[in-house]
Amino acid sequence: MSVQAYILIQTEVGKASSVAKAVSAIAGVTIAEGVTGPYDVIMRAESASMEDLGRTVLAKVQAVAGITRTLTCPVTTF
Incomplete structure (x- = not known):
């Protein structure tokens, strides 16, 4: 059984696109997209x-340049 999680990412101004691209290349990341609101990227x-x-x-995600904060939200099954 695998564990899945959403990771909400805040970035430095103007870095959302490069951060989304960098984290999407990390093994285990299934999707990374830029969003608007309190977070800049959701993966x-x-x-x-x-x-x-x-x-x-x-x-590896937290080592990406331009990330200022992350919040990990594990997926639960009901």
Whole structure:
């Protein structure tokens, strides 16, 4: 069973497009799109576990230049 999460990203002014492009190239990221509102980019990622998601995906996302803040929202099933 895999874990999925949406990651909401705030960027420096004018960096949303380059951040979306950079994070979409990270293994485990299924989609990354620029949006308007309090966040600049929303992405979805998938991994084998929450620990793996943090270690292999989120660590790489947070290293992308131009990102100022992230918020991870794990997907739940009902």
